[in-house]
Amino acid sequence: TRIGAAETGICAAVGKAQIRVHRRPRVTILCTGSELVSVDERPAGHAIRNSAGPTITAALAQWGFPGARFVTLGDERRTIAAALRRALRNHDVILVTGGISVGRYDFVPEAIRAVGGEIRFHGVAMKPGKPSLYAAFGTNQHIFGLPGNPLSALTALHEYALPALRRLSGQPPERCRPSLFLPLAEEVESKPGRWRYQLARLEATARGLAVTPVGSHSSADLPSAGGADGVIRMAPDQRRLPEGEAVEFRPWRPWP
Template sequence: MAVEMRTPIPVKEAIERVIKIVKHKEVSTLPIEQSLNSILAEDVKATYDIPRFDKSPYDGFAINSKDSQGANGNNRIQFKVIDHIGAGTASDVTIKNGEAVRIMTGAPIPNGADAVVMFEQTTENEKGFTIRKSFKQGENIAFKGEECKENDIVLNKGKLINSGVIAVLATFGYQNVKVYQKPTVAIIATGSELVGPNEPLEPGNIRNSNGPMIESLCRGINIEATTYQIQEDNLKGCIDIVEKAMSEHDIVITTGGVSVGDFDYLPKVYEAIGANVLFNKVQMRPGSVTTVAYKDHNILFGLSGNPSACYSGFQLFTKPTIQKMMAAQEVYPVIIDAILAEDFKKANPFTRFIRGKAHFTNEGVYLEPSGSNKSNAIVAIANSNGMIILPSGTRGYAKGDTVKVLLTDHLSYESELNL
């Protein structure tokens, strides 16, 4: 039996091939409190001027600036306080010569006033207060519309809805917002050796861990994932379950069965269902046999059964696809420079992705591999917050070398209080 020949392509090209064919999903309308982390499918307009009215940005006194002219340390000018405005109320009075209104931050400027004196700039006395400097017209006033005007587009279609966007929507009284739908994911673990969490562990069996790992990777980015029954190494069963998953979800992730072994049926599944294979070999370790295919709107990820390779495949190919399907502008992983804290002497003809832990220190970002050579690969994933990228080459890497790291786990970045 001949071994199938595959042509390995560079990682970057592989990612770009996938992203190129991905289309975003339909638009739907959500209540704003359910829209966090979706992508805006409409421009958002200001429904009124901000500020809505001329207001005081400080606690102090509203005055007419003309009355302050000539004030200095040797010539303090006296003001009489005729009213008191808190935020949320307006004053009916009109300020006349030498008068002032005590005003709190956010309250509307009363009639006749054109400047605000901060408390710290006054000396209070029984009659009111004195000042020792003159004020300019408009000084310490936040003018109606100076931040934005009614009907201004304040947020553009395509923007990720973060907490600031939620605040903007709330400010302008929007209760619903149009967003791009998020894709849903089907997860199918393949391999006759795999058993589920409740099944007995017979000789030759191992428990399915890639399925739960992928499910939690999806959940971590707020993507709904459905786990299908574990598939034994059986071609007909695999074809049926993949077709069912494609009819129910946008993205179908299989783990295992993607190599060139006798029971690696995924290549035959892609053929049987008429999927277009974008690549089936990538210049990377682990996970060189990672395969991505598509048919109509479905994208199929054939991730390796090796847990490290499965994890890398999700981070490199699946996550950017999810981002693009939900119409995100930023689809690629964040990759930064960091300093290797250990030697990595082994040369490799393919780019290596090594599970690592980034430490953010005052002296820079340091990387340590999170598992040594023979340590448990899954434990190394658990102890990682990034993937150290060691490009292919004829030499290894030394402690102190600057290399790239793809950040994966934003909640477990070690950081000093670097202030």
């Protein structure tokens, strides 16, 4: 049970000044990419500002996991492995952005193996977020590889890392990946073959809540994500969902 206002009052009423609770998991974020510069720097050449770090940090905080910090690393296997070793000394969960695809400079899987991590899955039939990775280190530490593009990283964070953090915090399995089944305010189409996570926003209608698809141009389209409240989850064999169809909506913001 999560301790909220009512639970706190119950504890006070029965004289429980102290209670035993699950410890909140300790989380850190490693952002890989030699092209990344800090937010207050002016990018030159092929450089880009590191938006993934602040995005993931804010998402964790809004879901009850504040205090995570991020560091930016270059695309070198030894550098990434050294950062993983340092992070494993003091953290339960490590989130790594970038470096998990099949490019020339994608060294994160090699670095994870170099520090003794066991990769349990790498690559998922989903869009966005296909390169997503999970590795275990021993029995109590976890590494999640998130794609470098911010929208893909947010999708993988909500689909894999946040449910794991909730479970590690003591929440029951049925509450670790919240979802609602709501009618579509307008039809949506999808290419078959992969699980599709379509940005969507909640709309209040005369009949109650409904969800409206929000278009996005790429897996780096953060402005579109800013106008969304979550995603519609579409199965690989679904090509079209008509207006009024009940769909699975997964929130990216806590709802009232």
